[in-house]
Amino acid sequence: MSVSRSIVLLISVLLIGACGDEDNAEPPAELTAFEQTHFLALEWSVSTDDDIGQQYIRIEPLLLKDRIVTAGRNGTLNVYTLDDGDELASITLDIALSGGVGGTEDIWLVGSRNGELVAISGESNDILWRTAVPSEILARPVVYNRKIALVRTADGQILGIDIKSGKINWNYSRTIPALTLRGSSSPILSRSHFYTGLESGRLIAVSPIDGEVIWDVALAVPQGRSEIQRLVDIDGSAELYGRILYAVSYHGRIGAIDVTRGQFLWARSFSSNTGVSVGTDAVFSSDDRSHVWALDRNNGATLWKQDKLQARGVTRPVIFQDYVVVGDALGYLHVMSRFDGRFVARIQVDSEGILVPPIVDGDRLLVLSRDGNLAAYTLKEAAMYTDEELFD
Structure with a gap:
């Protein structure tokens, strides 16, 4: 590291x-x-047995129709029924996990501290493919239209990965500040775009097909003298409600953005991760x-x-x-x-x-x-x- x-x-x-x-x-x-x-x-x-020890890592489970998939830092995935908590499967990957479980009923995705994305069959529990990515994955991967996995890495990149082969189709990269909070926000999907917050305090709308940025706005602007005071990460989950995206930054603002225009409807001072x-x-x-x-x-x-x-x-x-x-x-x-x-x-x-x-x-x-x-x-x-x- x-x-x-x-x-x-x-x-x-x-x-x-x-x-x-x-x-x-x-x-x-x-x-x-x-x-x-x-x-x-x-x-x-x-x-x-999916404890995270003393690490500050939010490894969120994946909720499915009648199952829930959990993951621990030791690389084990466990699958349970929602009705009574019966264990259906335990899958050992032998990697140190760092991001939440993403995916669909058919395919599950997890990321590692060493920069690897792993796809697992939701039917057979077999590993389908492994793909090396530039750095640690700290956010839950998201699947667009059952075709493209959207992955955030700790070095500021967003990757579009073919869900069937694991091939990286495109990547978006932006320099991150020298000091950031540990974590990344997962992409939020709409019908034709996805939205995500960056370590710089900016929100972007991106095409999942080719990684083209549609709009880019500042939810927060770094202020203060020290690096800690200037932390403005958007680490927490944003949420799309109709055509309005709601998001919050650390040391910045909480606000509502009209995603059709990339313009704020309102924003106010707030600090949250x-x-x-x-x-x-x-x-x-x-x-x-x-x-x-x-x-x-x-x-x-x-x-x-x-x-x-x-x-x-x-x-x-x-x-x-x-x-x-x-x-x-x-x-x-x-x-x-x-x-x-x-x-x-x-x-x-x-x-x-x-x-x-x-x-x-x-x-x-x-x-x-x-x-x-x-x-x-x-x-x-x-x-x-x-x-x-x-x-x-």
């Missing part, structure tokens, strides 16, 4: 305010009691202090802010029924009303912490903890129970 990338890893760990044991880190907020109107009921739980989730009326994000926000989708105005999780290293909020859910670095799931941000439920899933946002599958919530525990929950009304009665 180069010196610059080693520094990136160090800085990324230090920036997770509450997650480490550093003496100078802000302590995580103590949890406060609240009137618990709901509770998370455990449906099933399995140990995947977790990304956004978009509902019918609101866009949700967690900032770099672990405050959870709901903003008006049409103009960015604040609808509510929940600041009781400060410095707890929360994930991107996900929309689950009439609620938003975050995991935190101490292993808790927090369920809030999507309308006013009040807490309605809480449970500790795992003491090792949660880095990957919860995954919504209908009325089921799937959670992968830092040490590889995969669990499925449903949300139920708690009636007369209080927070202390349920969890003390």
Whole structure:
């Protein structure tokens, strides 16, 4: 690993305010009691052995129609049924994985720390091909139209790879800043283009056929004297809602872009490396202090802010029924009303912490903890129970 990338890893760990044991880190907020109107009921739980140790790597699972595929840093993929968590397969690749699982029902894609993309058959579990790429893959690969795999590498390149052969058809390259957060945002697909955020704080629209850039706009501009102050990565997930792309940067802004013109509809100051989730009326994000926000989708105005999780290293909020859910670095799931941000439920899933946002599958919530525990929950009304009665 180069010196610059080693520094990136160090800085990324230090920036997770509450997650480490550093003496100078802000302590995580103590949890406060609240009137618990709901509770998370455990449906099933399995140990995947897909732990990530002390590394700050978001290796997100792949949700399929009736299966879920997980991956660990040791190069093992595990496949489970969604209904009951039964293990269907375990696939050993003997490579150090660094990006989430991408793909379709038919083909699964994973990337390694050593710059390799591996394709696995979703039917036979056999390895279909391996392709060397310029550097480490830190983002989940995405498949366009069942023909092209779109892959982000840590050196600032985006690759278009033939899904059948593994041949690299095109590459887009841009110089990255000397210091960046550890991670990359995955491409977001539309019918004819894909959109992705860069380490420079810019958003681009690209043709998946040949890599031609359609438009390029700045969501954030580096400011400040130090390299840390000038970090403006777009690492978190963006989301497309109709023709509007919502995205957020670190030390920059959160905003809405009309993808047909590449123009901002609104933008406001914000700092986050977790990304956004978009509902019918609101866009949700967690900032770099672990405050959870709901903003008006049409103009960015604040609808509510929940600041009781400060410095707890929360994930991107996900929309689950009439609620938003975050995991935190101490292993808790927090369920809030999507309308006013009040807490309605809480449970500790795992003491090792949660880095990957919860995954919504209908009325089921799937959670992968830092040490590889995969669990499925449903949300139920708690009636007369209080927070202390349920969890003390």
